[in-house]
Amino acid sequence: MPVADHDKYCEMLDRARKGKFAYPAINVTSLTTANAVLRGLAESKSDGIIQVSTGGAAFASGAALKDMVLGAVSIAEHVHRVADRYPVYVALHTDHCQADKLDKFVIPLVEETERRRAAGRANLFSSHMFDGSALPLEKNLDIALNLLERFRKSDLILEIEAGVVGGEEDGVKANASAKLYTTPEDTLEVARRLNAVASGRYMLAATFGNVHGVYKPGHVKLKPSILKECQDAVVAKYGEAARFYLVFHGGSGSDLREIHEALDHGVVKMNIDTDMQYAFTRAIADHCFRNYDGVLKVDGEVGNKKAYDPRSYLTLGEAAMAERVKLAVKDLRATRTTLAG
Numbered sequence: 001m002p003v004a005d006h007d008k009y010c011e012m013l014d015r016a017r018k019g020k021f022a023y024p025a026i027n028v029t030s031l032t033t034a035n036a037v038l039r040g041l042a043e044s045k046s047d048g049i050i051q052v053s054t055g056g057a058a059f060a061s062g063a064a065l066k067d068m069v070l071g072a073v074s075i076a077e078h079v080h081r082v083a084d085r086y087p088v089y090v091a092l093h094t095d096h097c098q099a100d101k102l103d104k105f106v107i108p109l110v111e112e113t114e115r116r117r118a119a120g121r122a123n124l125f126s127s128h129m130f131d132g133s134a135l136p137l138e139k140n141l142d143i144a145l146n147l148l149e150r151f152r153k154s155d156l157i158l159e160i161e162a163g164v165v166g167g168e169e170d171g172v173k174a175n176a177s178a179k180l181y182t183t184p185e186d187t188l189e190v191a192r193r194l195n196a197v198a199s200g201r202y203m204l205a206a207t208f209g210n211v212h213g214v215y216k217p218g219h220v221k222l223k224p225s226i227l228k229e230c231q232d233a234v235v236a237k238y239g240e241a242a243r244f245y246l247v248f249h250g251g252s253g254s255d256l257r258e259i260h261e262a263l264d265h266g267v268v269k270m271n272i273d274t275d276m277q278y279a280f281t282r283a284i285a286d287h288c289f290r291n292y293d294g295v296l297k298v299d300g301e302v303g304n305k306k307a308y309d310p311r312s313y314l315t316l317g318e319a320a321m322a323e324r325v326k327l328a329v330k331d332l333r334a335t336r337t338t339l340a341g
């Protein structure tokens with residue numbers, strides 16, 4: 001299927017919220033990892049979201065260039081070209097972008113979409129996240145409002161964050177004293193400001209104890225009931241149409257019951273990065289340890305070309321990551337939900 005257009009993406013999100021399931025939004029940094037996501041989704045008969053972070057995009061452009069816009073365009077172009085061959089829909093998204101990076105990452109990508117649309121072509125990305133969670137809420141929403149006004153003209157969906165996800169992602173560490181739980185008051189303010197933009201469409205990453213990165217099970221103290229409080233408050237004040245489309249960040253290490261409760265409260269997108277990184281690397285490490293004298297030239301030997309050809313272990317990484325995608329889809333109750341029929 002082609003990359004989901006705006007109507008299809010909205011239909012995906014509506015269907016997820018109604019059906020109480022969510023799409024995995026998986027960070028990719030290369031053609032191989034993007035292919036792994038497409039394969040995992042296709043084998044699960046689930047639609048999904050492929051996303052690129054600022055650091056992942058810089059990596060994708062090559063270490064000599066470290067050009068995050070170029071890397072994001074390259075990955076998106078690749079997905080547009082190959083997605084057609086898979087029987088599911090994917091949307092293309094950019095992950096966390098702080099206010100000081102908007103002009104260097106999100107805005108150039110939005111301009112690229114605007115140019116493409118003017119030429120009668122499809123959007124480059126389907127949605128972008130602005131992460132203003134480190135700012136006071138008023139400032140966060142001032143910027144979000146401006147973006148949403150611009151995004152709606154190009155059928156782009158905005159993701160924002162209110163409250164701070166703990167831990168570290170992409171080299172950005174949350175302040176230890178940051179507010180890890182969003183309040184209903186905060187989310188009412190989000191709705192008051194952003195719902196004023198007619199036909200603007202956004203998703204909200206509300207925080208309920210989530211932490212980016214790696215933690216042993218039990219470390220993360222999630223309170224998904226916060227999401228219900230936020231939804232109840234917004235529906236009571238602004239009606240059913242204002243119910244949020246929620247995004248779950250920093251969910252590695254949370255247990256399935258908590259994930260399911262979050263889905264029950266309107267989470268439609270769950271970001272998954274750390275678990276995918278591990279799945280990919282686990283398979284490669286296994287290959288290298290098993291084939292120690294093949295990937296290396298030990299004691300004057302010649303190694304084994306079949307073992308050190310990067311395709312041999314990248315294929316294993318791709319397959320392992322595709323399996324992890326399938327597990328994510330299952331955990332998010334999205335198996336066999338594709339709109340591709």
Ligand SMILES: [Zn+2]
Nearest residue numbers: 165249250271
């Ligand atoms: Zn995140």
